[in-house]
Amino acid sequence: MNTQQIERFFATLQAANRLPASELEYTSVFELLVAVLLSAQATDVGVNKATRRLFPVANTPRQILDLGLEGLEGHIKTIGLYRSKARHLMQTCAILLRDHGGEVPRTREALEQLPGVGRKTANVVLNVAFGEPTMAVDTHIFRVANRTGLAPGKTPLAVEHQLLQRVPPQYLAHAHHWLILHGRYVCVARTPRCWQCAVADCCDFEPKTPAP
The missing domain is CATH 1.10.1670.10 (Helix-hairpin-Helix base-excision DNA repair enzymes (C-terminal))
Structure with missing residues (x-):
């Protein structure tokens, strides 16, 4: 071209x-991060089906941690690789609370330090949530x-x-x-x-x- x-x-x-707009369903930057983290090797339709169960119950880092690993797995078990994704999400939530006041960081470096968040996921959050090109x-x-x-x-x-x-x-x-x-x-x-x-x-x- x-x-x-x-x-x-x-x-x-x-x-x-x-x-x-993204076809993933979310109402906050944290929900977007969760949805994108869960979307690896999964369809947006499948992720939305799971987060419609999860987000009404837990849509903050503290609420996710309070579910416990087994509780979180139960909400997202329809998604492929749900066990590893649940583990990464729990670890990510702990880091957000410990290092970022429960907020999603706005830099690529900080995002890519979160378990389960690679360059692609970081790029989605930076673009969709924070307007980065x-x-x-x-x-x-x-x-x-x-x-x-x-x-x-x-x-x-x-x-x-x-x-x-x-x-x-x-x-x-x-x-x-x-x-x-x-x-x-x-x-x-x-x-x-x-x-x-x-x-x-x-x-x-x-x-x-x-x-x-």
């Missing part, structure tokens, strides 16, 4: 969805960036760096969500829906046609 194509790509996505490269963004020629890279970190360099500044705040939603519903893994794609003409990719 050249500079003109990239500008048209994001201008088109913006026109279709001016204020894209970060790129949380998940499987959808990695695929879209490489398939379209927007930001080719062999690793998620390489794609992240490419995106931060190539996405025009005026689109950076929302580019993360536009790309995720595009990859989730249009530029899907097996059979991209190019015939439904408003930005197909921007891509370095031969458009697919619908099956007869």
